Amino acid sequence: MRSGPLRWHLAAWVAARAPDVRGVDRVSGLIRGTAVFNGLLDGRLTNGLTFSVDDSRDGSVRALLALQYRPPALARVFEAALKPGDVCYDVGANIGVYALWSANLVGPTGSVQAFEPVPRTADLLDSLVRQNALSWVTVVRSAVGATVGEAGVQIYSDASGLAHITDAADPDITVPVTTLDTYVEDHPCPNFVKIDVEGHELDVLRGASKLLRNRRPVLLMEMISGHLDRAGSAAGEIMRELTEVGYTLFGLTPAGIRVVTDTVPSENVLALCRDVPRHQLLIDTLKNTRFPRNQTT
Structure with missing residues (x-):
């Protein structure tokens, strides 16, 4: 009902x-x-x-x-990239839409690690995981950044998706921070990493340098200029960081995926290594896939 x-x-x-x-x-x-x-x-x-x-x-x-009436905006990426037994990291999972979507794709032989540092939001995420008996989804109550430690977070009443790390002297809450390089030392290595951290995507990448160089997972990232500006970052910095380790960025457009050369043509981008067969297959699969203009949910 x-x-x-x-x-x-x-x-x-x-x-x-x-x-x-x-x-x-x-x-x-x-x-x-x-x-x-x-x-x-x-x-x-x-x-x-x-x-x-x-x-x-x-x-x-x-x-x-x-x-209830349509898949989430980025579902086609997850469906093309993930198969049973895969490991997906959802960095900035919020209430878990894509964590749940990934769990259905990788199945019980796979694993989803869903990172959500805000306690109230993580509680809701955990509730949805338990409602669906997704025992292979782990809710990680931590932010992800460039270094291990703690960070302040600004939260917004009734808008969990806008919570973000802040340098303010009086943050709403303080949360633990891990890095992906640290996390993978004791957990399954991901085939696929989704990053949506409201402008702090560059920090996540800098804390994953070993993972990116040695394992080269598929990356799906939000890249909204306003969020990057607020975090003191820029799309060009992210592009340079990824290019140095062999990645090419692709925008998700209504005409299919397109290589990003200067202006980012969509709210989300794929980062892929053309010399990795699995990545090239994903490029071929999605080259003519239409993505919606509004990619928020």
């Missing part, structure tokens, strides 16, 4: 079925309206996994409604 306001479901259905043109999000928003509803939301994602959340104030929770 699907719970929640009918208008929310109608808005989600329209957004899922309408052509991918400018203005669709605005139309969907008008249908959804400004209704306040803080009760139970439950339903079933298009991959068969379920969700039941007793507090719908968070925007990421409400976004689950749309995923």
Whole structure:
């Protein structure tokens, strides 16, 4: 049974079925309206996994409604890149949309390591994992960065997806930080790494230099200029960091994946090594795949 306001479901259905043109999000928003509803939301994602959340104030929770009618925006990447038995690292997992999607693809013989440092968000992620009996998903309650230690995090009421590391003297919370190079010393090495850390992607890469040079996993990263600016980073720095270890960046566009040369043409990018057969197969598979303009969920 699907719970929640009918208008929310109608808005989600329209957004899922309408052509991918400018203005669709605005139309969907008008249908959804400004209704306040803080009760139970439950339903079933298009991959068969379920969700039941007793507090719908968070925007990421409400976004689950749309995923009853369509896959998440980046699902095609995960489906092309992951197979049973693979290991996926979800860095910046939030409530776990892509952790759950990955878990369904790698299956019980694989592993998903979902990194989420904000306690309330990690609790919700863990709840969704347990609801679906995904014993091969590990919720790692830590941020990921360039060095091991601690970091301050700014959180936003009812917007878990916007939480980010901050240098402010009085952060909302302080969380542990690990690096991917440190983490893989005691855990399975990933075939695929998704990174969405609100502008701090470069720090994650700098803490994974050994992993990238020696194992070269597929990388899927958010690269939004406003987030990078806030973190004191830039797309050019990320490109240089990855080029030095043999990666090429590809934007995810409505016309398929395209090599990034200067301007980043999409909110998310793939980083792949052309000389790795598995990576080249992924390039061939996705070269004509259409990706939506709005890649937030």
